[in-house]
Amino acid sequence: MKLRLPLALCFIFGIVMIVQFFIPHPPFTDMYDKLINWTMIISIPALIIGLSSLIQLHYTRIVRKTPNMPYSIITFISMAFMAIVGLIFGVGEGTIFEWIFKNIQIPMQATMFSLLAFFIASAAYRAFRARTLEATLMLVTAVVVMLARVPIGSFLWQTIMPDAVLQWKENLPEDVASWILNVPSMAARRGIILGISLGAIATSIKIILGIERSYMGVGE
Amino acid sequence: MGFWEKIGSFDRRYIFILIALTVIVPLLIPIGMPITITKEVKSVYDYIDELPPGSAILVSMDFDPAALAELYPMSIAVLKHAYTKKVRVIGMTLWITGTSLGDIIMREAAEGIAEQDKDYTYLGFVPSGAMAIMRMGEDITAVFKTDYNQKPISQIPAMRGIKNYKDISLIIDLAAGSTPEAWIAYAGSPHKVPIAAGVTAVSAVGYYPYLNAGQIVGLIGGMKGAAEYEKLVQARGRASIGMDSQSMAHLAIILLIIIANISYFVVRRKNRRVEET
Numbered sequence: 032m033k034l035r036l037p038l039a040l041c042f043i044f045g046i047v048m049i050v051q052f053f054i055p056h057p058p059f060t061d062m063y064d065k066l067i068n069w070t071m072i073i074s075i076p077a078l079i080i081g082l083s084s085l086i087q088l089h090y091t092r093i094v095r096k097t098p099n100m101p102y103s104i105i106t107f108i109s110m111a112f113m114a115i116v117g118l119i120f121g122v123g124e125g126t127i128f129e130w131i132f133k134n135i136q137i138p139m140q141a142t143m144f145s146l147l148a149f150f151i152a153s154a155a156y157r158a159f160r161a162r163t164l165e166a167t168l169m170l171v172t173a174v175v176v177m178l179a180r181v182p183i184g185s186f187l188w189q190t191i192m193p194d195a196v197l198q199w200k201e202n203l204p205e206d207v208a209s210w211i212l213n214v215p216s217m218a219a220r221r222g223i224i225l226g227i228s229l230g231a232i233a234t235s236i237k238i239i240l241g242i243e244r245s246y247m248g249v250g251e
Numbered sequence: 252m253g254f255w256e257k258i259g260s261f262d263r264r265y266i267f268i269l270i271a272l273t274v275i276v277p278l279l280i281p282i283g284m285p286i287t288i289t290k291e292v293k294s295v296y297d298y299i300d301e302l303p304p305g306s307a308i309l310v311s312m313d314f315d316p317a318a319l320a321e322l323y324p325m326s327i328a329v330l331k332h333a334y335t336k337k338v339r340v341i342g343m344t345l346w347i348t349g350t351s352l353g354d355i356i357m358r359e360a361a362e363g364i365a366e367q368d369k370d371y372t373y374l375g376f377v378p379s380g381a382m383a384i385m386r387m388g389e390d391i392t393a394v395f396k397t398d399y400n401q402k403p404i405s406q407i408p409a410m411r412g413i414k415n416y417k418d419i420s421l422i423i424d425l426a427a428g429s430t431p432e433a434w435i436a437y438a439g440s441p442h443k444v445p446i447a448a449g450v451t452a453v454s455a456v457g458y459y460p461y462l463n464a465g466q467i468v469g470l471i472g473g474m475k476g477a478a479e480y481e482k483l484v485q486a487r488g489r490a491s492i493g494m495d496s497q498s499m500a501h502l503a504i505i506l507l508i509i510i511a512n513i514s515y516f517v518v519r520r521k522n523r524r525v526e527e528t
Contacts, residue, residue, distance in 0.1 A: 060389075067386045068393070074379035078347075122351060123400050124358065132351045140316035140348075148500065152270045153263040156507045160515050170512075174505050180452065180475055182284035183498035189285075202287060209289070217459040224460060 038241040045239035085110075172211055179208030253521075259514040266507065273503045277495035284494050291462060292479040294469030295447045296332065298421060304337035306420040307413055311434065312356060315348035318427035318451050323356065324490035325449045325477035326425050330360035330371075332484045338420075339409045340371040343395070345383065345430050350376040354399050368402070372409040375399035380430060384437040388416050416442040421468070425449040431458060435466050449476065 044066060051059035089103035097103075113131065122128045161167040178184040184204035189197060200206065237243035299308070310330065314322045333340050344353045357373045365371055374395040377383040386394050391413060392404050404410050412418060422444055424431045431448040439446040445468045448458050452473025461467045471480055474497055477490035 064386070064389055064393070067382050067389075070382045071379045071386065071394075074382065078378065123354065129351055129355070133355065137316040137319060137352070141319045144317035145320070148274070149267045149270050152500075152504050152507065153266045155504055156261065156263075156266055156511045159508045159511065161512055162515075170508065174508065177501045177505060180473075181498040181501045182286050182475075182478075182494050183502055185287055186284050186498070205287060205289075212456060212459050213463065216456055217463060220457055221460045 034244075034247070037247055038244070042239055042241060045235070049239075175204065176208045176211060179204035184208070255514045255517040255521075258510060259518055269503055269507075270500055273499040274496045277499050278492070281492065282495045282498075284498050286475075286478050286482050286491065286494060288479050288483060289476075291470040291472070292476050293483065295329070295423070295449075295471055296469075296480060296483045298445065298447065298468050299329070299332050299336060299338065302333075302336060302338050302420050305339065307339040307341060307409075307418060308333055308421045308423060309341045309343070309416075309419050311343050311345060311422065311424045311426070311430065312349055312353040313345045313424060313430040314352070314427035314451075315346055316352060319352075320493070321451050321474045321477060321490075322425050322427060322449065324474065324488045324493075325471055325480060326356045327360045327488060328477060328480040328484055328486065328490070329423060329425070329449065329471070330357065331364065331486060332480070334361055334365035334370060335484075337370070340365075341391075341409065341413070341419075342371065342373040344376050345380045345433075346428070347376050347378070350399075368398075369408050372407045373399045374404075381433045381437055384433055388438060388442045390415055416444040419444055421445045421447060423447045423449060427451050427454075429454070429457075431461070431467070435461055439466055447471075452476075 047059070047062055048066065051063040085106075089106050092103040093100055093107075113128065116126075116131070117128045120126050120128060159170055159173070161170050178187075185202045188202060188204050234243060238246065302308070310326075310333075312322075312326060330340060340357070342353050342357045344350055353375070354373050357371060358367070361367065361371060367373075375398065377394050383394050391410075395404060397403050398407060416422070416438055422434055422438055424434045424446065426448065427450070431446070431450060434446050434448075438444055446466065447469045448461075448467050449471035450458060450473075452475065455470065455472030455476070458467065458470050458472075462470050471477065474490045474493050477488075478494045481488045481491045
C-alpha cells in the first residue's frame with residue numbers, strides 16, 4: 032500500500048495533465064486549474080524546509096563551536112532582524128527593510144558576484160592554452176566573441192582598417208561574432224535542448240507508468 | 252628561470268590589479284566607445300515602440316542583486332521606454348531574493364514619467380515558477396490577489412481589463428537564470444503571447460535557438476544589450492558608461508591570453524630542445 036498509493040496517484044494525475052492538454056474543456060480545465068493550485072501550495076513548504084535546514088545547519092555549528100561559529104551567529108541575527116523589521120514596519124517604499132536591502136544586501140551581493148571578473152581573468156590566463164586543435168578553436172572563438180561583443184571590437188576595426196576594407200565590411204568582428212552565435216553555437220545549443228527535452232519526456236513517461244521509482248527512495 | 256617561464260607562472264595578484272585598473276580608469280576618464288545596435292535588441296525596442304498607448308506588458312524581473320550590473324540598467328531602459336510610450340506595465344518576480352529589487356527598479360524608472368497604480372503596478376514575488384506561469388495563463392488574480400503593497404488587484408487602475416495573457420501585449424523576462432525558458436514553454440507557446448528576453452551576457456548564447464525559431468521577439472544580452480537599449484531610448488545610463496570599462500577589461504583578458512600562450516609555446520619549444528640534446 033505504501034508503494035502502490037503514490038504510484039497510483041502519480042499515474043492518475045500524470046494522465047490527467049496529459050489529457051487536459053489535448054482536451055482543453057471541462058471537466059479537464061477545472062482539474063488543471065485545481066492541480067496547478069495544489070502544486071503551488073505544495074511548493075510553499077519547500078521554503079519552510081529550506082529555512083529549517085538553514086537554521087539546523089547554523090545551530091549545529093554554534094552548538095559544536097566550530098571555527099566559523101561567529102558567522103552562524105551573524106546569520107541568525109541578520110535573519111531574525113530582517114524578519115522582525117519586515118513584519119513590524121513593512122517592506123515597501125521608505126521602510127527600514129528597504130533601506131537595509133538597498134544599502135547592505137545589494138552592495139554585498141553585487142560585490143561577491145563582481146569578484147568573478149578577477150577570477151575569470153586569472154583562470155583564463157592560466158588555463159586557456161592552445162594545446163590541441165579543439166582548444167585552439169575554442170580559444171579563437173572566445174577571443175573573437177569577447178572582442179566583438181563589446182564596442183572595442185568595432186572601434187579597433189574601424190580605426191585600424193583602411194577605407195577600402197571598411198567599404199567591403201563596416202563591422203567584420205560583429206558580423207563574425209554574430210555568425211558564430213547564430214550558426215555553430217546555435218546548432219550545438221539546439222541539439223542540447225532537443226536532447227534534454229527528449230530525455231525529460233522519456234523520464235516523465237517512466238515516472239507516470241511507475242517504471243522509474245527513485246523519487247520515492249526505491250532502489251537506493 | 253627565464254623570462255617566459257616567469258611570465259607563465261605570473262602572480263595572480265598582478266592580474267587582479269590589472270583588471271581593477273582596466274575597470275576603474277575608464278569610469279573616471281570615459282573614452283566614449285561607439286555603441287552599435289544589434290538587430291535582436293532593436294526587435295525588442297521596435298515591438299514596444301509600436302504598441303498602442305494603454306496596452307499592457309508584463310515585466311518579470313527574475314534576478315537578484317548579483318546580476319544588478321547588467322540587469323539594472325536594462326530594466327530601467329526598458330521600463331522607461333514603456334512608460335514614455337504610455338504602455339501599462341505589470342511587474343513581478345519569480346525570484347524571492349529579487350522581490351524588493353523589482354519594486355525599487357519600477358519606482359526609479361517611473362520617476363517623473365509614470366504614476367504607480369495608474370500607469371504601472373508591481374505584484375511582487377510568486378513561488379513555484381513554472382506553475383505560477385501556467386496558472387497566470389488562466390487567471391492572473393488567481394495567483395496575485397494583491398500587489399506588493401497589499402492593495403487588492405481590483406482597486407488598481409493599471410490592472411483594469413487584464414485577466415490573463417490574452418490581455419497582455421508582450422511579456423519581457425529580465426532574468427539572471429533560466430526563467431525565460433519557462434516563460435516561452437508555459438506562456439509563449441500555449442497562449443500565443445509574444446515573449447522578449449533580457450538576460451545576462453553569460454546566458455545570452457543559450458537563447459539564440461529561441462530567437463531564431465521566432466519563440467522570442469528579441470533578445471537583450473548583458474550590459475552591451477542594455478547599452479544598446481539606452482542608445483535607442485536616447486538615455487545614457489549605467490550600461491553606456493560601463494561599456495568603456497567592459498571593453499578595456501575584455502581587451503586586457505585577451506592580451507593576457509595571448510601572452511600566456513606565447514609563454515606556453517616558447518617554454519614548450521625550449522623543453523623539447525633540452526629533451527633532444
